[in-house]
Amino acid sequence: MALPLGLGKPNHIVNALVHRAMDDPSISLQIFTALTLEVPRPSSDIEKRFMGPVLDRLFEGYPALTYATELHKGTLPPNIQVNEFFMQAGRWLGSPRQQQNYISANYTHALRYVLETKVNVVGQLVAPSPSRQQFSLSCNPDITLDLLDARRAGKADFMFVGETNEELPYMAGGAEVGADEFQLLLDNKELQFPLFAPPREPVSLADHAIGLHVASLIPDGGTLQIGIGSIGDAVGQALVLRHKENDAFQKLMAALDARGNDRRPFREGLYGASEMLVECFIDLIEAGVLKREVEGVLVHGGFFLGSRTLYSRLRNMTPEERARISMVPVAFVNDLHGEEEKKRAARKDARFVNTAMMATLLGAVVSDGLEDGRVVSGVGGQYNFVAQAFALEDARSIITVRATRNKDGKTMSNIVFSYGHTTIPRHLRDIVVTEYGVADLRGKTDGEVIAEMLSIADSRFQDELLEQAKKTGKIASNYEIPEKRRHNTPERLLGALADAREAGHLPLFPFGSDFTEVEVSLMPALSRLRHATRSDLAKMLLRGGPETDEARRGLERMALAKPEGLKERAYRRIILAALSS
Structure with missing residues (x-):
């Protein structure tokens, strides 16, 4: 059985099939999916006190996926196998079974692997039209549309089963399918459930600094892709600030000694081509930042997942407003193949912005796993966009990395000399951004790249990193980090941004919050x-x-x-x- 990534899983149908297979060991059930959504589990007592009421408020009535619950309990029988090509971040690090069943794949390759398994059931949560003659794949046309095309072409033979959810926004156009596509449709008012709606994450000052640096790299009239998370919201807020309060933006550029030269308000505006329709794209449309249309469309997206506010905003749009947000197969946004000439013309000055866990001094990026082989999340579409940045004439890949992380009360650098696992190899190094600045790596020598990466590392770790580079002969023995790059500290960052935070330019929740x-x-x-x-x-x-x-x-x-x-x-x-x- 193939299920969509994230939100589009038909939970009641999946749970019924899982229970049937649990009751009958003779049934073999293989589930091919990604991003199984689960309600967060607070770890400490204090965390439970804080998050407990929040989780009750946000997730009450959401039916948990039985296979995930049983996997955590260690009671999912061996006749049921769950393969994911992208995992909820960190959720399965301690599960040998799921680590072994992980399939490493680019998002655009998942379709091929589903077809090779000869899947015989495809399940999907769908939004019904009033007539029930048409249904929208809504949040997840990403792979399903191509699977249906493959079935029509005789390359696949499966039952298409749907479950309606009236909270799903009805995204029309290419995301619509007729009732005759389904072999089974669960359309029962008694089984409606609230959509999975994670709260928006708070945006730290470090995230805001990253967002500001990135915003100065986005040319007017260009194309934008943003990944999920608080850094994505920080980028969105910085772009809005640049457009609507440009004087404040310019002052922040000076305070951060920002490298990017794209600092003026948007006249032509941006067009969005993003694997994920991240929530701040709606805010960018409303702010007048996203206003460059491509064939009547402001944003092409492959899937969406977000807060309750995102879903209600999409539902409450007029059909004309929703039509400017086009949900399409992920192959359309993540790849140039198919209508390549039109895509190249549309995706001018593209900037593909994604987040990583770590980056090496030589420009390799670590986004999905640990050096012991365990998977934290997955490659998803990150490699697709990096490759696309090199395939397009005037595009750039921007990888954002927080300079440090805290582990067991100890501060550690996310800029490392080397690491035993990479998601993006160093031969595809392009632009890396931390809260301390921009490292432009494309086409540069290893020695030049190391100097660039040292300039955006936290200064508490610069000497050790420089020593490692000199020891291996990868940078000149007499190289010294410029004095102006020797003050990359949280204290300096706070000094640069505190007034803007106080003035409301860098809010903890730029686009609203689910918290009181x-x-x-x-x-x-x-x-x-x-x-x-x-x-x-x-x-x-x-x-x-x-x-x-x-x-x-x-x-x-x-x-x-x-x-x-x-x-x-x-x-x-x-x-x-x-x-x-």
């Missing part, structure tokens, strides 16, 4: 706790903090206004300390 005002006010403190060492926590416990009105509201929200027992009193003191830091 009190929950948002708690986030910085909870972030400090998450990154604290045991020593830090001990100091917070001893120190405590003042009970301001804001602190009392936070304690009430965390069910710690009237603590019971030693543990809750300790939690209370630690949170008060974190709130006052």
Whole structure:
């Protein structure tokens, strides 16, 4: 059985088939899919106190996928196999079974692998038209449209089964299919369920700095692709700021000593060609940034997944407004093959913006896995867009990487000398952006690339990285990092951006939030706790903090206004300390 990536899974149908196979070991059920969506699972008690009410609010009524639940419990029988080519980030790191069943594939190659398995059932969540004569593949035409084409051409033979969901936005045009395409359709008002809607992530100052640097690399009249996550929202916010409050944007460019020269408001505007219709594309349309039409379309996307706000905004658009957002097969946006001449003409000055976990001094990128072979997520379409950036005459690939990460209370560099796994090889190195600047790597020598990468690394790690490069002879023994690049620190970044944050130009949630005002006010403190060492926590416990009105509201929200027992009193003191830091 083939199921769409992400949102478009027909949960009730899938669960019924899984239960049937669990009850009858003679049935062999293989599921080929990607991005199995699961409600987040808070790990610590404090995290549960904060996220518990949020998760109840956002996911109440969402039917969990039985195969995922049973996999986590270790009780999914061997006659059921789940193969994914893209995983929810980090969710299956501890599962040997799913690590072994992972299929490494570019998004554009997944269709081929589905056909090679001779799939006999394809399932899809669909949006019904009032007449029930037409249905929209809505969030996931990405592979399904090509599968249906293959069936018509005699290259596949499968049952197409659909499940209606009236919350799905009805995306018309190429994403529509007739009722006669289905061999089975579950259309029952009693089985309607709320769509999976993850909350938007908070955007840190480091993310905003990355977004600002990227925004100065996007030429007016160009083409834009953005990946999922808070950095994508930061890029969107920076583009809106550039267009609507250009003086503030220009000041931030000076404060960051930004390298990019594309800084003026958008006159012609941008066109979007993105594997994922990320939520901020709607905001970019409304802000007048995305306004360059290609055959009447502002954005071509292969799939979407987002907050409840995204779904309601799409549903509430007029048919004419929705028609300017065209959902298409992923092969259309991720590849140049098929109508190549038209695609090349449309995708002028393309900038493909994607996020990585790490990058090496030689420009290789690590986005999907660890050097021990375990998969964190998957390649998805990242390689497709990097390759496309080199295939188009005036395109660039922009890989964004946070300069550091925190692990067990220790700060570690995400710019490393080398790593035992890569997603994008160094021969496809192009542009890498951290919060500290832009490294332009295309066509440069290894020595030049290392110098570029050192200039955007956190200064706490620059000396060690430089020493490693000199030791291997990959950079001149007398090379010194320029003094102006020796101050890449969180403190300097805070100094450069604090006024803009205070002025509201760099909000924690640029495009709205699913969290309450009190929950948002708690986030910085909870972030400090998450990154604290045991020593830090001990100091917070001893120190405590003042009970301001804001602190009392936070304690009430965390069910710690009237603590019971030693543990809750300790939690209370630690949170008060974190709130006052």
